[in-house]
Amino acid sequence: MVIRGRAPLRVSFGGGGTDVAPFCERQGGAIIGSTINKYAYCSIVPREDDQIIVHSLDYDMTIKYNTSENFVYDGKLDLVKAAMRAMDIRQGCEVFLQCDAPPGSGLGTSSTVMVSLLVAMARWKGVEMDGYRLADLAYEVEREDLKIDGGYQDQYAATFGGFNFIEFHGRNNVVVNPLRIRKDIYHELQYNLLLCYTGKVHVSANIIRDQVKNYEVKDSFEAMCEVKALAYAMKDELLKGNLNSFGRLLNYGWESKKRMSSKITNPQVDQLYEEAMKAGALGGKLLGAGGGGYLLVYCPYNVKHQVAARLEALGGQLTDWVFELRGAQSWIVNEDRWDYKNIKVQLPEGDYVFPV
Numbered sequence: 001m002v003i004r005g006r007a008p009l010r011v012s013f014g015g016g017g018t019d020v021a022p023f024c025e026r027q028g029g030a031i032i033g034s035t036i037n038k039y040a041y042c043s044i045v046p047r048e049d050d051q052i053i054v055h056s057l058d059y060d061m062t063i064k065y066n067t068s069e070n071f072v073y074d075g076k077l078d079l080v081k082a083a084m085r086a087m088d089i090r091q092g093c094e095v096f097l098q099c100d101a102p103p104g105s106g107l108g109t110s111s112t113v114m115v116s117l118l119v120a121m122a123r124w125k126g127v128e129m130d131g132y133r134l135a136d137l138a139y140e141v142e143r144e145d146l147k148i149d150g151g152y153q154d155q156y157a158a159t160f161g162g163f164n165f166i167e168f169h170g171r172n173n174v175v176v177n178p179l180r181i182r183k184d185i186y187h188e189l190q191y192n193l194l195l196c197y198t199g200k201v202h203v204s205a206n207i208i209r210d211q212v213k214n215y216e217v218k219d220s221f222e223a224m225c226e227v228k229a230l231a232y233a234m235k236d237e238l239l240k241g242n243l244n245s246f247g248r249l250l251n252y253g254w255e256s257k258k259r260m261s262s263k264i265t266n267p268q269v270d271q272l273y274e275e276a277m278k279a280g281a282l283g284g285k286l287l288g289a290g291g292g293g294y295l296l297v298y299c300p301y302n303v304k305h306q307v308a309a310r311l312e313a314l315g316g317q318l319t320d321w322v323f324e325l326r327g328a329q330s331w332i333v334n335e336d337r338w339d340y341k342n343i344k345v346q347l348p349e350g351d352y353v354f355p356v
Contacts (some may be wrong), residue, residue: 002335004044005120006327008035009100010157010194011287013238013246014253015231017211017260019151019168023224029168030231031153032179032238034186035161035324036045036195038100040112042120047092054080054140057098067092073146079110082141083117087125105197106288111154114138115328119159123330134328135159136172149208163326165235185203185241190242190323190335191299194308196316200292210261223259230256242355244282247298251283263291272314279303279310294319 010033018029050067054077063076067090071081101107115138122129138155142148152168156176163179163186208227214220230253239247258264269286272295276284280303287294299307308318343354
């Protein structure tokens, strides 16, 4: 038996950074975004002994310990240890982790991995958790137990999935508002967006710490307020289908966000962005905290090919993707049903046997 968990990665359109304390606790934060068809996977294979074996398929890393040990956070797959502790896992098992994007890509990878871990473990243990309980627990484990700096949005985006406008007022006070967007609108939005990997990942915790430090700086604080206001404006324009206006608001948001921390951008990103705008893009932004990872660019259909060619000429790597409207999921696989010694097919002209 294999217990499988999957959670989608996310792209944020506006409001990024306003989900981080102390801003969200004192002012209230707001983010608009969606999930895409890039995922974090967790597979759990129960064992009869007390051994726990964890494999990171992305890093080709394996660690082993047993259920009687204290889970020591030593920088080696600590997400798994913290999830095991939170879910009170006392049975031996083998865990396999795999993610469609690297850490620091700006797609919320570490939080999405945590959600996939927890949703798989909940299925294994028969624990019922609604979306809010799952996202709250993922936040608690990552931000409070492991002390990883960051905001709230990634855990909630990965758990709920789809297009959401999420409002944040601090711990246990998050409201997820699913957006009912017409299919023709989000199909057109998807067609007009480019997702470009800059080839450089970032350490989001460092950028977030700098942003928090700048909370008392007048210009940075005003930029955070503008980013929050833009999230509300982008929600309205998206729901009404005013996509070119939505694209231009992306640009306003990017210009405002850069004022929140000097670490948010770098010369390579600035060049990619400026050249995309010269080629006809209306707006865009780095995803996640900033510093590198994926660049999201909005361009009208008639200049999309020009923007794409310019980004690739500068070393950007364009990525195929679509919106994913489902959130975290789990299921059980019975591997015994996969294997047969022979497959036999009876047809009028004779029997055929295929040894597998």
